[in-house]
Amino acid sequence: MDIDYQKLLQGYYEAKLLPHDFSEDRVVPDFAFNILNTMGFLYKPIVDEAYLSKNIQTPEWPEGKTFAVCLTHDVDDVSYFSLRQSLRPFTAPFNGLHITQDKLKRLFTLGFTTLRVCKNQFINDPLHCYERWLKIEEEFGAKSTFFFWPGWKNVTKHHKTDPIYDLNDRLIFDGNNCTVAEMIQEIHRRGWEIGLHASWYAYNDVDELKGQKEALEKALGYPVHSIRQHYLHYDIRITPRTHSAAGFKYDSTLGFNNNIGFRFGTCYPWKLFDLGSKKELPILEIPLIIQDVAMLNPSKGMRIDSKMALRYMLLITEEVEKVGGVLTLLWHPNEIINRQSWTLYLKILNYLREKNAWITSLQEVGSWWLR
Ligand SMILES: [Zn+2]
Structure with a gap:
């Protein structure tokens, strides 16, 4: 079967292959519904390879770096x-x-x-140590994006999987007793990006998303440009235009919960498309390539150990490096108490530093790409 790469990036194939029982409460359709998986291309950035085969140069990154790493954290829990x-x-x-x-x-x-x-x-509380993410990333010369959800009170409709913290809840951050909102401000003050981790039901609701964005911006004191849907709950037919209408510039939801790889055959950012109006949208997708729990969760996904996960990560990194793309990683902050997960994170950061990758936030990658 031949694939039209433009249509692939516009979401036609994904929309066509949605499960017959697709509904807003259904578990998120994952890699098994992906057209590229049925063709055996999940771990190959085939769109980028085709692009480069026309003798076009690989993308340029700052300071002569050969590829980029977009580090991200979905903050689903703040206390244990x-x-x-x-x-x-x-x-x-x-x-x-x-x-x-x-x-x-x-x-x-x-x-x-x-x-x-x-x-x-x-x-x-074992989770009251999130400053460790900042300290370790600083040691590796990296920055990242922390996606915070807008707080319990600022979400109208709650799903059973949604986070349960509020922005006024108290915790300990870097030795200080503070609120979640104050921790968010401090993470931002130190130079890390804060994005919105939108609730499950916000995926198709512009007003709800605007409210969630405003609540987070109020807590932060600065505009928020980046988004990732909680649980990657996303409908390719509706969510791109919803995110765009709510004023987001960058999204990084399009990856898998139960596998790793290239959901759209690419690790290059691209402008999302509205399948309804058939128009390109002013929102850039920086696709999610690897998330921690897809590999290490013993009850879902790949169910591998950290040794095996490292092998997969090196394989995917090699593919991204070859095409000079963006390796977007998601590590959940609450996984800090999982020794396997934390050790793997340190190993991969070390490996990426040795590879001389540009390790940074979604906003940094996005604004560089648009330039
Ligand atoms: Zn989440």
Whole structure:
């Protein structure tokens, strides 16, 4: 089967192959619905290779770097022991939480958290150490993007998988007792980018997205340009124009939850397309290539260990380096308590520094590309 690469990037194939039971509450369709996977090209940037075969030079990056690495973090959790946060799902009806099993699971989690809080009331929260991400990235000469969700109170419709923290919740950041909003301000002040981790149901709602963007901007005190949907909940037929209409410049949602690789056959940023009006949109996609939990989560995705994950990461990095593209990585901050995950992160950062990659945030990669 021949693939029209322009149509591929515009989303025609993805829209065509959506599952027959696709609905807004359905689990996100993943790599098995991808046209390139059916052709055996998931781990090859075939669009970029075709582009370069016309003797066109690889993209230029600052300071003569041969490829870029876009480092990102989706902040789904800020505390491990918070009873206040665990109680929240019971204060508002959850959309999509009609199944008894889900309710039981939530109750079980609450009970478990209560036990943890009682048992550990004199022990520090293991997640209150997010400054470590900044310190380690600084050591490697890197910057990154932290996608924060807009806070419990600023989301109208809650999904069972959405985060449960609020921007006024308290935590410890770099030895200081502060609110989530104050941590966000401090991360930004140190030179890292803050993006919006939009809620599950915001994927098709311009007003909701605008509200979430404004809430985060108010907490931050600066404009927010970048977005990634929580759980990668995205509909190629609607979400590009929704993000664009809400005023975002850069998105990095288009990757996989259960695999790694090139969802659109490319690691080059491209302007998204509105399948409805058949027009290019002023929003740049910097596709997600590898996320931590797709490899290391023992109950979903590839279910590999860190040794095997490193092999996959080197394989994909080599492909990105060959075409001089962008390797977008997602490491969840709460995975800092998972030793396998943290050690793998340090190893890959070290490897990328030795490769002389430009390791930076979504906004930096995006603005360089547009220039
Ligand atoms: Zn998330």
